[in-house]
Amino acid sequence: MREMLNTTIAEVMTAAVTEGRVSLETVPPVSVERPRDPSHGDWATNIALVSAKAAGMPPRAIAEIVAEGLRERLGATAEAIEIAGPGFINIRLARGVLADVVTRVREERDAFGAGARTGARVQVEFVSANPVGPMHVGHGRWAALGDSIARILEHAGDEVQREFYVNDAGVQMDIFAASVSARYLELCGRPGEFPEDGYRGAYITEIAREIYEEEATCWLDATPASREAHFKEKAYAQVLAHLKRVLHGMGVDFDVWFSERTLHGPGEGGGPSAIDRGIERLREAGHVFEHEGAVWFRSTEFGDDKDRVLKKADGSYTYFAADVAYHADKYDRGFDLVIDIWGADHHGYVKRMESAVAALGHPGKLEVIIGQLVNLFRDGEVVRMSKRTGEMVTFEDLLDEVGVDAARYFFLRRSTDQPLDFDIGLAKERSADNPVYYVQYAHARICSILRKASGADTADESVDVAAVAAGITAGARELALLGAEPGTLAGEAELALLRKLAEFPEVVALAARQRAPHKLTTYAEDLAAAFHGFYTHCQVVVDDPALRGARLALADASRIVLARALGLLGVSAPQRM
RNA sequence: GCCCUCUUAGCUCAGAGGAUAGAGCGUCUGCCUCCGGAGCAGAAGGUCGCAGGUUCGAAUCCUGCAGAGGGCGCCA
Structure with missing residues (x-):
């Protein structure tokens, strides 16, 4: 239109x-x-x-x-x-033109609001937590964010791949292994020095306990190096399984889990590692120089504050060097656009990464979204979280307490560049104060109406709502009855709902363009409000068959779009609550 | 010190350069013989941080200032 x-x-x-x-x-x-x-x-x-x-x-x-x-x-x-x-x-x-949306929604169903295939291959990389501990609440928010952006882009017409970059190489893994090892020795009754920078969370002890229960004191007298090497792999596998389990449990499934280690290892046929090849590519493009024994990337040529070290004087690589190789690999895989979602604490890295991508010959094909943190509140009090003391509410704890739907919905409700205050009590509340229930309630209410319309009891669980919906027919003559009394509460409520339904494709397109799932939570709440208004002012199941057909069709279209909007957020649309 | 983000109702936040700046919560007032009241309707509440500028028109764009958060390592 x-x-x-x-x-x-x-x-x-x-x-x-x-x-x-x-x-x-x-x-x-x-x-x-x-x-x-x-x-x-x-x-x-x-x-x-x-x-x-x-x-x-x-x-x-x-x-x-x-x-x-x-x-x-x-x-x-x-x-x-x-x-x-x-x-x-x-x-x-004209009213008839407005009412066309009902037919369109009911014909297109889940495809309503979908954009034409763009042919663009987009990668969204998100969460990418170090596999050295449980997911924290911030990771949960970024998971919801990345997955929802992926869903929205798919609906808008892009081909999307979800990827998790596993930082399984480097110093933090060694510290992790040493921490587990120290706890293991304690369990064996031989407490010693705990590593100075070690991870002190209780989960380290739990991992050590599992190893102890499986392998008893086998590793007590092994050399520290062999013990830690073994524990590193055991503990890594456990944490990775945790990450996959929690993410899958919230409906987030990655297409690719990309291991950082593969970048450090030798290339095909024992050739140079991906990291060395990455540095070589920058060097061939003329952006690399040596200074005081280190290898540098001249990122200032691309607007960065200062040049960045790739290979240190001691011969080891910086984290950034691995990131360069990783991103080179992404573009080798043919993506037209790469979206990285990083935590707020990494935002100082954006410029250098963009510089590197430009130097690799892909200017403008990287987009970094900075995910802000989450502050948990309980009864109006901040829930303090400290890794040091081990007093942590993990993301899994939060999911257990408030459920997937509330967690995802609340995470997505704010624009991504805003820190989020998460009220645990409100998220659990089953009332109108809780926006996720407000929206889901509208959907459940429509399903109830459809059950009623089928002649069954509204609580009859055996009624197939989709089948009832499919049986509703309303042609142009019936739909013209919608909003037939403008100026009355009933007429205005119908018109408002029709207008809100018609907005959906534009909202999806906008949310996609701005990578902004919160446009959809706002929309879902508006649509639910429009439906509740309609419901209050219009009896749906009336005796007049034409009017009943028209209103049932309108309710059904609302149901479809509500479910679609919630689906793009990764939130369920229950038929009863 | 430099860079990035932010500042909108008592609170939490929406707000593609447009008309009288919106929603939820909180406060106050109404609406259930009727399809799910987990709902609906109304009232009160604002110098859009401050000051300039661009524009027919600015919460929105530009500059400066103030305040909040984050970032500035041959750490990861």
């Missing part, structure tokens, strides 16, 4: 210029938007305002000309075309 109006307005303007009624060098780009205030109609354009100065005419005079042209061309599609305020042209669509 927007595109159609856009084109039509452009045609009208061009015609007006050709006929000499408006003198313009070029017709400015047309903007059509949905007015905030429903009394301003369904669509509005500011074309007269933006053209006024160049045309040397008062905006309202231009608006008159455009409105006249639109009335001719739109005909019965528009119920009214009015000029308002300083020169806006407001278009009110």
